[in-house]
Amino acid sequence: MPNMSLNKVKMPEQEPDIRNKNFKEVALGYEEKMAVEEAQRCLNCKTKPCVSGCPVNVKIPEFIQLVAAEKFEEAYYKIKETNSLPAICGRVCPQETQCEQLCVRAKKGESVGIGRLERFVADWYMKNVNKDVKKPESNGIKVAVVGSGPAGLTCAGDLAKLGYEVTIFEAFHVPGGVLMYGIPEFRLPKALVQEEIQTVKDLGVDIRTNMVIGKVFSIDELKDEGYKAVFIGSGAGLPSFMGIPGENYNGVYSANEFLTRINLMGAYKFPDNDTPVFVGKNVAVVGGGNVAMDAARSAKRLGAENVYIIYRRSEAEMPARLEEVHHAKEEGIIFKVLTNPKQILGTEEGWVKGIECVEMELGEPDKSGRRRPIEKKGSEHIIDLETVIIAIGQSPNPLISKTTPGLNIQSWGGIIVEEETGATSKPGVYAGGDAVTGAATVILAMGAGKKAAEAIHKKLSEEQ
Numbered sequence: 466m467p468n469m470s471l472n473k474v475k476m477p478e479q480e481p482d483i484r485n486k487n488f489k490e491v492a493l494g495y496e497e498k499m500a501v502e503e504a505q506r507c508l509n510c511k512t513k514p515c516v517s518g519c520p521v522n523v524k525i526p527e528f529i530q531l532v533a534a535e536k537f538e539e540a541y542y543k544i545k546e547t548n549s550l551p552a553i554c555g556r557v558c559p560q561e562t563q564c565e566q567l568c569v570r571a572k573k574g575e576s577v578g579i580g581r582l583e584r585f586v587a588d589w590y591m592k593n594v595n596k597d598v599k600k601p602e603s604n605g606i607k608v609a610v611v612g613s614g615p616a617g618l619t620c621a622g623d624l625a626k627l628g629y630e631v632t633i634f635e636a637f638h639v640p641g642g643v644l645m646y647g648i649p650e651f652r653l654p655k656a657l658v659q660e661e662i663q664t665v666k667d668l669g670v671d672i673r674t675n676m677v678i679g680k681v682f683s684i685d686e687l688k689d690e691g692y693k694a695v696f697i698g699s700g701a702g703l704p705s706f707m708g709i710p711g712e713n714y715n716g717v718y719s720a721n722e723f724l725t726r727i728n729l730m731g732a733y734k735f736p737d738n739d740t741p742v743f744v745g746k747n748v749a750v751v752g753g754g755n756v757a758m759d760a761a762r763s764a765k766r767l768g769a770e771n772v773y774i775i776y777r778r779s780e781a782e783m784p785a786r787l788e789e790v791h792h793a794k795e796e797g798i799i800f801k802v803l804t805n806p807k808q809i810l811g812t813e814e815g816w817v818k819g820i821e822c823v824e825m826e827l828g829e830p831d832k833s834g835r836r837r838p839i840e841k842k843g844s845e846h847i848i849d850l851e852t853v854i855i856a857i858g859q860s861p862n863p864l865i866s867k868t869t870p871g872l873n874i875q876s877w878g879g880i881i882v883e884e885e886t887g888a889t890s891k892p893g894v895y896a897g898g899d900a901v902t903g904a905a906t907v908i909l910a911m912g913a914g915k916k917a918a919e920a921i922h923k924k925l926s927e928e929q
Contacts, residue, residue: 468505469561471574476581481795485765488650488733491792492556497535500585503535506570507577514567515579520912521548521619525564525579530923532582541590544583549622550615550661550911551646552591555584556653559786591660598667604628606925609692611678611865614642614900615907616698618665619914620921621667625668627922634676637729642700643899644907646729647721649759651766655728655820675784679864684872684894693928694893694921698914701859701899707751711809712855715803716745716817720752720856727763742767745846747849749773749820751806752856753783756904758790760854761798772798773848777805777838803827805838819849820884859904869894879903887917 477493478484484491493505505528508805515525524543531540544551560566560580568576574832610617621631644658654884666672678684678699687695688854704719707710723742726732730740748762748769753776765772774793776783780802783790794800803825824844827836861878873881873890880889880896887895897913899905 466789467508468502469795470506471577472580473581474499474503476578481792481797484651485796486544488730488766490654491651494588495585496583497537497589500532500537500589501535502583504529504582507533508569510569514569514576515564515577520563520908521554521915523548523564523583528586529577529579529582532586537586537589538594540586541594544586545796547915548583548911549619549665551583552587552657552661553615553653554908554911555580555582555587557906558906559646559906561787574885587661591657598664600669601626601628603630603669606630607632607690607692608925608929609634609687609690609695610698611684611695612636612642612698612700612898612900613640613662613672614644614698614700614898614910616900616910616914616917617642617696620696620698620895620897620918621670621913621914622665622668623915623918624921625665625670627918629925631670633670633672634678634682634687635672635674636677636699638674639729640672642676642698646725647756647759648666649724649728649763650733651762652759672763679868683867684865684891688893690852693925694895695919695923696887696914697889697896697900698910699862699865699900701860701861701902701904702862703878704855705858705860706855707806709806709808711811711817711820714809714811714817714853715815716743716851717809717853717855720750720854721859723760723854724756724763727767729830731769735764743852744769745817746761746770747773747848747850748852748854749775749806749848749850750854750856751775752858753778753785753802754856754857754858755785755789757854757856758785758793758798760792760856762796763850764769764854765798769852771850773850774800774802775804775820775822776800776802776804778835779827782827782835797842801848803838805840810847815851817851819847820853821845821847826886833864852876860897861900861903865900867907877903885916886920887913887922 528543565576704721727740731738732742744767746765824841825838831837897916898910
């Protein structure tokens with residue numbers, strides 16, 4: 466009989482007043498008994514609506530039924546049929562707006578905890594099973610992948626399973642892309658990321674680091690080297706700023722730089738690690754997305770006494786996951802919504818000393834469908850602080866587009882592709898993930914990498 470409880474099995478977590486002082490993972494994961502209990506809430510629907518909400522088409526009811534039967538290893542193999550990075554997806558995918566949103570159980574009560582179960586299965590496998598991955602037989606065809614983030618890893622892994630000789634060219638000194646530099650340790654442990662990347666390497670994928678495509682090689686030069694197709698999954702690492710006075714003061718960071726110093730360079734371990742990061746007692750983070758939450762929660766862990774989220778719309782319009790907003794509030798982050806910065810104030814020595822803001826009210830909806838914020842006259846006020854972190858979005862670095870003749874891009878820098886295949890305007894070149902969409906989610910990038918791998922395989926098979 467199914468477990469008809471209306472609520473998910475509660476996820477064990479570190480207490481807020483403890484976790485906001487360390488970088489250990491917040492959610493501790495299900496134990497076996499908890500996972501089985503949650504899996505038994507799945508009705509194993511014939512129509513499987515949850516699967517249609519997954520960008521990589523994980524066979525959700527099938528793997529959950531295996532968990533319910535305590536066949537955890539088999540459940541892992543079922544997930545891996547379509548998902549190369551289950552331990553990562555189980556942690557950072559916005560399941561509440563994808564697979565879980567379509568779960569039948571959500572009509573009365575909470576959905577099945579699909580993400581929590583995916584994480585459990587992946588973690589259980591890593592802990593309990595140690596099997597060598599058999600490298601597929603090579604077909605001798607070389608494919609290049611630019612970037613080792615979620616889109617690139619997925620595309621590379623799927624092509625390697627089909628026998629292609631895949632080389633990933635990664636600009637940083639370690640692979641992982643945004644999984645390594647963008648998402649904090651307390652949400653996504655870096656050792657786990659590298660462990661999942663190793664499963665892609667075990668398929669025969671060659672990852673070359675410190676390879677900035679557009680500098681070391683151009684896309685055309687990769688094709689001249691014998692790569693029959695190129696997939697661009699280079700992400701969106703170019704930060705956006707507000708264009709207000711004072712953004713050049715010392716103590717102003719882009720969220721991209723701030724999080725890269727902490728996550729990739731390990732600044733939270735300074736001076737044991739070489740890279741420092743300055744955080745004052747009072748910190749403002751401008752923005753309302755997941756990146757803003759990550760930056761604010763990281764600043765709190767680095768010793769800031771007061772951390773403010775400054776967002777020009779109301780909390781209801783915030784694009785961040787509800788879970789991230791909830792965790793941030795628990796950890797003592799102060800939300801100043803319907804507030805917009807006008808200028809950053811500084812000392813004579815060039816350091817931040819405050820931020821001038823104005824209160825907002827919501828008017829009619831704009832093109833995004835959200836109500837447009839309008840300034841309240843006479844509501845200017847100053848918040849005293851020493852650090853400002855701008856988290857209002859990123860766009861693709863123009864290096865590849867500027868060095869690739871014939872590659873069509875959007876006015877804001879995103880590569881133009883055919884939606885179903887990832888094919889660009891340049892023959893033999895495909896793209897996906899944040900390099901196409903701008904900053905989005907890990908799972909959407911993985912979905913794009915999967916589509917591109919299918920299209921590349923189809924095209925190269927036809928040419929043989």
